[in-house]
Amino acid sequence: MIDSNTAVTLSPSKNKLVKIGCNVHKFGGSSLATSACIERVVEIIRQHCQLNDIIVVSANGNTTDALFKLYQISVELQEVTLLNPEQARSAKEAKTLHRQLLETITTLETAQALLIDELLNASSAARLKSLLSDNIAQLSANLLSDPVSYENDLLAFGDFWSARLLSAVLSESVCPSYMLDAREFLLLKDEKNCAIDYSESEKGFSQRRQQDKLVIVTGYIARNKQQQTCTLGRNGSDYSATIMAALSGARNVTLWTDVDGIYSADPRVVPSARKLHRLPNAVANELGRLGNPVLHAKTLQPLTNHNTHLHVASSFAPDISGSEIGKFGQIAKQELSVTSLNDLILAKSTSFFAKSGELAVSEFAPICYNLDEGYIVVTQEQQKSVSQWLASHDTEVTFKPVAIIAIVGHGVAKQGDMRARFKRALKHQQTLHFLHSFNEHSYIAILPELCSSEVLNNVHADMTKDAKNIALVVAGLGNIGQRFLTMLPKQIARVSGLENVHLVGLVGASKALINTDGIDVANALEHYQQQAQQYDSEQLLAWLTSHPYDELIIVDITPSEAFSHLYQEFFARGIHVIGANKWAASSSTENYQQLISTAEKNKSIWLGNTTVGAGLPINSTIKELLNSGDQISEISGIFSGTLSWLFQYYDGVTPFSALLSDALSQGITEPDPREDLSGRDVQRKLLILARCAGFELSLADIDCQSLVPVALRDISLAEFLERTSELDEMFLSRLKQAQDKTCVIRYVARFISENDQVTAKVSLEELSENDAFAQLTPCDNVFQIKSDWYQDNALIIRGPGAGRDVTAGGIHADLVTICQQLNHRHQQVKIKGLN
Numbered sequence: 001m002i003d004s005n006t007a008v009t010l011s012p013s014k015n016k017l018v019k020i021g022c023n024v025h026k027f028g029g030s031s032l033a034t035s036a037c038i039e040r041v042v043e044i045i046r047q048h049c050q051l052n053d054i055i056v057v058s059a060n061g062n063t064t065d066a067l068f069k070l071y072q073i074s075v076e077l078q079e080v081t082l083l084n085p086e087q088a089r090s091a092k093e094a095k096t097l098h099r100q101l102l103e104t105i106t107t108l109e110t111a112q113a114l115l116i117d118e119l120l121n122a123s124s125a126a127r128l129k130s131l132l133s134d135n136i137a138q139l140s141a142n143l144l145s146d147p148v149s150y151e152n153d154l155l156a157f158g159d160f161w162s163a164r165l166l167s168a169v170l171s172e173s174v175c176p177s178y179m180l181d182a183r184e185f186l187l188l189k190d191e192k193n194c195a196i197d198y199s200e201s202e203k204g205f206s207q208r209r210q211q212d213k214l215v216i217v218t219g220y221i222a223r224n225k226q227q228q229t230c231t232l233g234r235n236g237s238d239y240s241a242t243i244m245a246a247l248s249g250a251r252n253v254t255l256w257t258d259v260d261g262i263y264s265a266d267p268r269v270v271p272s273a274r275k276l277h278r279l280p281n282a283v284a285n286e287l288g289r290l291g292n293p294v295l296h297a298k299t300l301q302p303l304t305n306h307n308t309h310l311h312v313a314s315s316f317a318p319d320i321s322g323s324e325i326g327k328f329g330q331i332a333k334q335e336l337s338v339t340s341l342n343d344l345i346l347a348k349s350t351s352f353f354a355k356s357g358e359l360a361v362s363e364f365a366p367i368c369y370n371l372d373e374g375y376i377v378v379t380q381e382q383q384k385s386v387s388q389w390l391a392s393h394d395t396e397v398t399f400k401p402v403a404i405i406a407i408v409g410h411g412v413a414k415q416g417d418m419r420a421r422f423k424r425a426l427k428h429q430q431t432l433h434f435l436h437s438f439n440e441h442s443y444i445a446i447l448p449e450l451c452s453s454e455v456l457n458n459v460h461a462d463m464t465k466d467a468k469n470i471a472l473v474v475a476g477l478g479n480i481g482q483r484f485l486t487m488l489p490k491q492i493a494r495v496s497g498l499e500n501v502h503l504v505g506l507v508g509a510s511k512a513l514i515n516t517d518g519i520d521v522a523n524a525l526e527h528y529q530q531q532a533q534q535y536d537s538e539q540l541l542a543w544l545t546s547h548p549y550d551e552l553i554i555v556d557i558t559p560s561e562a563f564s565h566l567y568q569e570f571f572a573r574g575i576h577v578i579g580a581n582k583w584a585a586s587s588s589t590e591n592y593q594q595l596i597s598t599a600e601k602n603k604s605i606w607l608g609n610t611t612v613g614a615g616l617p618i619n620s621t622i623k624e625l626l627n628s629g630d631q632i633s634e635i636s637g638i639f640s641g642t643l644s645w646l647f648q649y650y651d652g653v654t655p656f657s658a659l660l661s662d663a664l665s666q667g668i669t670e671p672d673p674r675e676d677l678s679g680r681d682v683q684r685k686l687l688i689l690a691r692c693a694g695f696e697l698s699l700a701d702i703d704c705q706s707l708v709p710v711a712l713r714d715i716s717l718a719e720f721l722e723r724t725s726e727l728d729e730m731f732l733s734r735l736k737q738a739q740d741k742t743c744v745i746r747y748v749a750r751f752i753s754e755n756d757q758v759t760a761k762v763s764l765e766e767l768s769e770n771d772a773f774a775q776l777t778p779c780d781n782v783f784q785i786k787s788d789w790y791q792d793n794a795l796i797i798r799g800p801g802a803g804r805d806v807t808a809g810g811i812h813a814d815l816v817t818i819c820q821q822l823n824h825r826h827q828q829v830k831i832k833g834l835n
């Protein structure tokens, strides 16, 4: 990050901002179109760049198009003037063209001058405008003398002005900066293919680098051996950026553009396309070759033998994580996309068979070809050169206009099921051929007609099922957490909504294992034991902020209040939470409301059905009653599995303390059983249910009777477990009192709302042996709900309310619910101009 104060004042040798590795950032024309855009770019540079990074820029907005228009007008003007200077008609035409030329030049100069005035202080603006008017004079002279010879020099002005302006703005407000005209060092050895002489260019670049200043390099332009200006073709600035990365050994190149990533299809045509967060190099290359609107065929070429990662991000939404291209593991290799190209030509000739066909392939680098059937598919622009090439071979050719649609993914052409699915998806569409690409990362259908948006949408839906990659992080690897993980492999294999769920994080109290490429679910705990590292919550949040998945779910199976304090941060990042932990849902009203509103704002889903009744569907039932228009007036019952188990078994013969240690070892109790005995666990559960039922309540509103004697409350857990026999006498006497009245003892929760008055309490009650709450299977919970719909005949939910299997199972049910909801959600594509 560049700090405007320190960057300018630090001496070169002490400049802490200079790091060893550098990164390249390229800003496209749309990102630099207006002064507001340029200010955004300046902010991105301030936030994301180091002084030794390299900035590559395109021309501002449509400047290159305007320059090209100028070129066309002047060529036309020259033709009119030279061909027929005497004729009256051409004299008039020439006058009109001359006027058009001058007007276009003025418009261009005015637009540039406006940017300068809006962005720079008066003296810098005056200096730049004077340079601009020199350039305009030179440009006008060239256009009027010999436009054809000066075509590239003319087109180069756009990137040149853009780099000069940005460097002036940065020097004025962020850090020392200088512009570098790529023609000074970037040498082409083969102009036709834009092939770079890397060793000469590298020498030239390092000679021109200035220490402790940020360099702004012109994109799109280079020079040839004759020192003439060359351009790098359409989207040449992306190519410039990756060339700069290759020359400087940069670790990362970021293409800042007007879309926030690479999508599984062109999102302007396929609204359900999803962002591909990570793409292996070879797949990205193939996508670029086959018509991806963001990646272009040449862009990745310079990085072939480098370990550089390429990122695509939006300068209009810099905080949204974009797409990353590089070397990745298995999960990134599962990404699949659909692409299409129209306006192609299928050329069929005897010269395209076997050996001579191979020559044609190396000459034209066709989109696809089949040398057994003697055809190649090229762009319409290539048709003329194909004809010329065949004329020299003395063979005939037939040309047919075609389009292609392709699925692109790692090794997709090798997968029979994918090929079959693709063919099925196109069964209503006329196709000419299906063929493998030479690198097996695409499978292509050649169509005799344009590939319509309807076809693209249908194939995309059939092939990708709009599936999202969902990352799963499990926090709390104790009693329930371990059981949840044991069940996970079977669930992922069994439930179709979970097929794109990837376990990427295991978080314990002090150590965490995060692996973006996925943790093997079958051996998750072993991996955790071997590889987990010490972490703190800041590190955890940093990772969670920039994860490469469509969605991320955290399952909180900790008993930790501290961990529940992170929920606010999770929701702020759009992360979804499944909590078995009761702290957040029973926190203060203010905190709880804030959590709900942050989650809503960021479309985070928060489920916690196991916080009450373990696997029993109690929270969800109450929510459904509300959704149906019902109003709840009473919730009561036995809400503690532990206390249910203890009081059902406790007959005064076996000491109460012996039963407690049994319950603890069965994983029914809270990690500290005093949470159960104090009534706090039941108090929290009653609060959670009352909130589910739409009541604004806090813990303080619920009377709670503790069964932990004062002497045992504030001691350590270990000491408490040593001294549990001190409980025995008290419980024996409570039992005897009840038995004397032919009653039993049960810990009961009661919430009643009557005439706008709410009473809520959790306490030990003496119940008649026939009471509905008295006769339960040990560990069962019972929930009795009275409402408008269930007034005289209460709704009863009953069953095991604690334990490893039911709780872990309940968390899995929440996981399936969240994944189903997420898989039906459409991703909002961020494209400037579209939203």
Ligand SMILES: NC(=O)C1=CN([C@@H]2O[C@H](COP(=O)(O)OP(=O)(O)OC[C@H]3O[C@@H](n4cnc5c(N)ncnc54)[C@H](O)[C@@H]3O)[C@@H](O)[C@H]2O)C=CC1
Pocket (backbone or CB within 6 Å): 475, 476, 477, 478, 479, 480, 481, 507, 508, 509, 510, 557, 558, 559, 560, 562, 563, 580, 581, 582, 610, 611, 612, 614, 641, 667, 668, 669, 670, 671, 801, 802, 803, 804, 807
């Ligand atoms: N036992 C049951 O039947 C039910 C339990 N629950 C809830 O499930 C949660 C877990 O219960 P158990 O597995 O029985 O407890 P446990 O004590 O066996 O396991 C909890 C694990 O969380 C870890 N942990 C503690 N603080 C952490 C933190 N800040 N970050 C990451 N890990 C942390 C502990 O080291 C431990 O491994 C509790 O919140 C409990 O209330 C909910 C429903 C039923």
Ligand SMILES: N[C@@H](CC=O)C(=O)O
Pocket (backbone or CB within 6 Å): 610, 611, 612, 613, 614, 639, 640, 641, 642, 643, 668, 669, 670, 676, 681, 801, 802, 803
């Ligand atoms: N300790 C709790 C576990 C479930 O929430 C209980 O006994 O109910």
